[in-house]
Every structure is written in C-alpha cells, then in structure tokens.
Amino acid sequence: MPRDARELVALLDLETIDDNLFRGAVQESRLPRVFGGQVAAQALVAAQRTVDPAYAVHSLHSYFLQPGDTTTPIIYDAEPLRDGRSFATRRVLARQHGRPIFALTADFHRPEPGREHQSRMPDAPPPQECLDPTTMLREGDRSWEEFEVADLRYVGSSHDLLPPDPEHPGRQRLWLRVREQLPEDPFLHVAAFTYLSDMSLMGAALSPHGLRLGSRGTLVASLDHAVWFHRPFRADQWWLYDQVSPAAQGGRGLVNAQVFTPDGTLVASVAQEALLRPVEKETT
Known part of the structure; x- marks a missing residue:
C-alpha cells in the first residue's frame, strides 16, 4: 500500500502489455x-488509457468479485x-491467477456547457478544528500505516459528535485528501480520489x-462501488466526505456520499453497498 504521494503515483502508472491490456x-x-x-483506481486508469484525451x-x-491477492500483479483487460461523438464507454475486467476479481464500467464525456444546480454543503468545522483519528489508530493498529498517503480529519457520525437526525439515522462526515502534493495531471487527481473514495x-x-x-463482531467487505464526477477538483486539497446510510438489511448496508470542496462546491457523488455480516463472538 502506498505510504506517500510518490508511491501512489507509481501504483497508478500501469504497464501496457498489449492492446487494451495492462498490468x-x-x-x-x-x-x-x-x-x-x-483495484478501482487502477481499473479506471486502464479504461482511460484507451480513450481519446478529449473525453473526461x-x-x-x-x-x-473476489478478494485480491496482495502478492501478485493484477491484469486489467x-x-x-x-x-x-459525446460519450465513450469502457468495460474493464481485473484478473489474478486467471480468475476475475473486479469488474468496472466507466463512461467518459466530451465536456460541454449545460444547466447547473447542486445540493448545499452541510455545516462542518474546518479540518484544522477536527480530530485526527490516525494518531489514535496508529497506536493500536499498525495496519493503518498502510494508509499514510491519506490525510483525514473526523467531523463526526451518528454515534458521536453529530447532532441527532431522526430522518437519517446512519451518518458519517469527515475531511479527506492525499497528504502530499500530486502532479498537475487532472486525471491523476480523479484516479487518486477514486483510490481514497x-x-x-x-x-x-x-x-x-x-x-x-474495525469493531469486533461484524464482517465488512465492499460489494460494489460507484462514483459520479461532477466537476474537476484536486485530490490533494481538502474535500468533505458527507456520508449517509439510508438502509441496512439482510447482512448488507448501503451508503450514499457527497463530496464538497471547502468553498461548498459539490464535485462528486459516491455510492457503495457492503457486506455487514454479524459474526458470533468466539467462545472459550
């Protein structure tokens, strides 16, 4: 896992091994x-490598689809x-050991003018006034060192710090960015955001x-992941990740999220469903 921006950029620089085939x-x-x-960010890079740069x-x-092996390179087809004339679409299948582990469909659009509106950014203190949970996590869990590339500030959740909201019982809000400055390439910021998303x-x-x-008693694993990119932005500058879970049922939970820059601009939306399977406590 990348520990800084340089390692993240290297991780996103795929090797071309044939037409439309990458490692x-x-x-x-x-x-x-x-x-x-x-896997999502690398698959998006593979898709972008096959598209005219005029499309974003x-x-x-x-x-x-399957857990990825941390010791083996991933092949992206x-x-x-x-x-x-306006849109280009790509489908990418990621494989390890000859079996598919991830499938992505990405759509690219030639920029054009149009009508605009957006949701209002929720109230949140600036990142400088929020908790840095990584200091506590590093003390108890060394695996967090693998996410050193991310700079995170915790605003709160339904469990703590956020005021009660009966209409939205599942909420979490935090500031996030790549810790160090990235190169100027706009697509690299899209790929880096996809990594952190x-x-x-x-x-x-x-x-x-x-x-x-990280709480005991629940197995958590991502099942799917979707992102909509509304406007260009920098992944190495703060963005507010406003997350709402409208439902959990049958061992699965859904989260919808909006991404705002500090000036209140809505730049992306994210949705994910994950496995939230209760695990019986071990008996002695």
Missing part, C-alpha cells in the same frame, strides 16, 4: 486482501464498448448500531 503493481501489505480503492470520465460503476464509507452504516470500522 498493475501491488505492494507488500499487512491487509488480508488488496484494498478495493486500489463522468462516472464509474463496479463490483468486487479494457474492452471498448462505445466511441460516440473506498475509505471509511461503511462507517456510516455501522454508526446507528454504535459500531465503527
């Missing part, structure tokens, strides 16, 4: 499987589905139950 590196990890944000990605939809989401679905990510 993505993995790094040593204490995690039991490849981080989902890494506006959405991706993906499914996590990008299939062109459409090359139109898989962090923390299920905390919103756990919060109504008095739980956090």
Whole structure:
C-alpha cells in the first residue's frame, strides 16, 4: 500500500502489455486482501488509457468479485464498448491467477456547457478544528500505516459528535485528501480520489448500531462501488466526505456520499453497498 504521494503515483502508472491490456503493481501489505480503492483506481486508469484525451470520465460503476491477492500483479483487460461523438464507454475486467476479481464500467464525456444546480454543503468545522483519528489508530493498529498517503480529519457520525437526525439515522462526515502534493495531471487527481473514495464509507452504516470500522463482531467487505464526477477538483486539497446510510438489511448496508470542496462546491457523488455480516463472538 502506498505510504506517500510518490508511491501512489507509481501504483497508478500501469504497464501496457498489449492492446487494451495492462498490468498493475501491488505492494507488500499487512491487509488480508488488496484494498478495493486500489483495484478501482487502477481499473479506471486502464479504461482511460484507451480513450481519446478529449473525453473526461463522468462516472464509474463496479463490483468486487473476489478478494485480491496482495502478492501478485493484477491484469486489467479494457474492452471498448462505445466511441460516440459525446460519450465513450469502457468495460474493464481485473484478473489474478486467471480468475476475475473486479469488474468496472466507466463512461467518459466530451465536456460541454449545460444547466447547473447542486445540493448545499452541510455545516462542518474546518479540518484544522477536527480530530485526527490516525494518531489514535496508529497506536493500536499498525495496519493503518498502510494508509499514510491519506490525510483525514473526523467531523463526526451518528454515534458521536453529530447532532441527532431522526430522518437519517446512519451518518458519517469527515475531511479527506492525499497528504502530499500530486502532479498537475487532472486525471491523476480523479484516479487518486477514486483510490481514497473506498475509505471509511461503511462507517456510516455501522454508526446507528454504535459500531465503527474495525469493531469486533461484524464482517465488512465492499460489494460494489460507484462514483459520479461532477466537476474537476484536486485530490490533494481538502474535500468533505458527507456520508449517509439510508438502509441496512439482510447482512448488507448501503451508503450514499457527497463530496464538497471547502468553498461548498459539490464535485462528486459516491455510492457503495457492503457486506455487514454479524459474526458470533468466539467462545472459550
């Protein structure tokens, strides 16, 4: 897992091994499987490599099929589905050991003018006034060192710090950014955001139950992941990740999230469903 911006950029720089076929590196990890944000970001890079640069990605939809092996490179097979005057579509299948582990469909749009509106940014203190939970996490869990590339400030959740909201029992809000400055390439910021967008989401679905990510008693695993990119922004500058879980049922939880820059501009939306399976306590 990348510990700084330089390692993240290297991780996102895929090797071309044939037409529409790419190889993505993995790094040593204490995690039991490849981080989902890494596979999503690398698959998006593979899709973008096959598209005219005049088109910008506006959405991706993906499914996590199998846990990724942290010791083996990932092969990304990008299939062109459409090359139109306004839109281009790509489907990417990620494989390890000959089996699919992740599937992504990404759509690209040639920029054009249009009508505009957006939701209002929720109230949140600036990141400088919020908690840095990583200091506490590092003390108790060395696996957090693998996410050193991320700078995070915790605003609150339904479990703590946020005021009660009966209409939205599952909420979590935090500031996030890549810790160090990235190169100027706009797509690199899109890919880096995609990498970080898989962090923390299920905390919103756990919060109504008095739980956090890492709490014992619940198995958490991402099932799918979708992102809509509304406006360009920098992944290495603060963005507010406002997360709401409208439902959890049958061992699954859904989270919808909006992404705002500090000036209140809505730049992206994210949705994810994950496995939230209760695990029986071990008996002695």
